[in-house]
Amino acid sequence: MPAPLAHDLLRDTTRFLLRQDSVEALCQAGLAFLAGQLDATLALLHLRESDVTYRLRSHVGEHPLLAVHELQVMEASWEAQLQAGAWISTPVPAPSWTGPAERNYARLGARHLVNFGLYSGPRLIGTVNLLFDCERPELSDLDVLGTVGALWGTLISRMQAQQEVAAREAMLRVVTEQGSHLLSVIDDQGVITYQSSASDELLGYPAEFMLGRPYDGAIHRADRPAVSEALAQLRREPGGSVTLPLRVRHAQGRLVWLEVNARNLLHEPAVRGIVIHLRDVTDAHATQRHLERRVQDLTLMHDTGRQLQLSRSVVDVASGLVQLIQERLGHPYVQVGRVLPDGSVQAVARAGGAAPSSALPPGRGLIGACVSSGVTLCVPDVRLDPRYVARHPEVRSEVTLPIRINGALWGVLNVESPQVAAFDASDVRALETVVSQAGAALGNVTLLDDLRRSRDELRAAYNETLEGWARALDLRDRETEGHSQRVTGLTVALARRLGMAEEELVHLYRGALLHDIGKVGIPDAILHKPGPLTEEEWQVMRLHPRMAYDVLRPIAFLRPALDVPYAHHEHWDGGGYPRGLSGEQIPLAARIFSVVDVWDALRSDRPYRAAWTEGQAREHLLVQSGRQFDPQVVRAFLGLLDELGDAAQEWP
Structure with a gap:
């Protein structure tokens, strides 16, 4: 199977590892997940046992020689x-x-090896070996494995430390007053009956101050329901225990993350309470949050670059940017606005809230300030910034960044959050990278728009010139005045009915307009002769398809349109001119046009005869089907006439 995309592997593996709750799960389940993602035949995870040895902790897949790899001394290189x-x-x-032959992974049936380290900070704590039974050269591009190894090793080290602490606490029935862990005991009403001296350090309140108070007084309001529910359940389980994280407000106002281990000893006569151990995990939580946000930022930047490459318009770029930021960062209000010539800002794409009915006036709000200054503005609390213009009452913080194309200010990206100080320095750096990517994408689509506009204008000019030529030809040949415009529209309609591709219709349209361009070389005495032509005159007249070829062939733009001018006088049975082609040797465009051309000629007045009736013209087409005309084209044309009814006479 092909290797997953690097950013998908990083994101999915990170999410999976962060969900594991033990060292065993991190090693075994994590290894199985990664092996499954990359379709590895065997996978081995070794953890450092000493300075020189690594012991096999987990493996995925079986092989009789796996025991050889139970203890490894890694090659120095x-x-x-x-x-x-x-x-x-x-x-x-x-x-x-260069190692011992029996330890060569080829003995395990491997044909390809991927090996990366597990790190706790700068220290190598283990290795992962992924073995494949076929060569996998595409895996050489998975640089994200270095990031995976750093995260994985950090989580294993942290979980080992947590399990060691839990094991020590389980063995200790009496907790000393030393150290930074806080011990608290509450009664069945939730009132604190004992508080260790660590209370002053962790909470900022002396132990004596906390006695007799409700246990949840310092707990963050958002965490109180979960803690209350957990303790209520614990009260119903004598001897039971529960572990959960929570936030408390320190006496100095800062937020502290605690890991809480509570055990129900209400039934123990010596305790008569719920014993709670609280450990400060603020730094660990910040580290985990930093890792998660770093992965989030990297994923956003990678996804932005990939998605914006596919954008084909300004709206595509703006909408894609808004959607990615809202999905990846989770902020409810995101907007991309374009700076207009007068300095006002018009929304191009937004998420959250209704779109403004008009442009934001110049200099108004933080968006206007960003436009005026040309620099990023990050406001931790908009309530304290007089420049802020409230659009959503719940918004508390905002960041606004300029979007530039080749150095010139094009617009702004505005992101708002209901959280105070929702954007840190790494968020701003990530968003600045994203708007730089967006500016490059906008420059590309703007250039493409200009090129498309120029192409369309040039194409329209070409077509108008061709239509002018066609009118000039009709004016020269007074018998056929208006003929080119009529047959061109009907020819395109018939070709579309027969399933001709739209890009081919353009060339058919031009060829139909210029079908008689070769008549510019026919003398007026022959072209305007009121009576029948002599055989010698017909020989001259039959030269006009070849003259058309000679006129149009040197023009590259019109070369694909040559089929009609050069071949519309060829006959299905081979009796036409100038080359005597027959059947499908005749280009389809010419076969289609010849039916419409004859139909229009028969239905039009000539100096030497009146126009034929519709019935007479239909009969003529049927008689000539298989002789002059392609039978399939005749059937399709008569069906088109039935659909158009009287409108066929007014075409186009």
């Missing part, structure tokens, strides 16, 4: 690469292999 943060993707057997 490979370990040096991993220590430096590199990762390895190589065919097996690797030409650089």
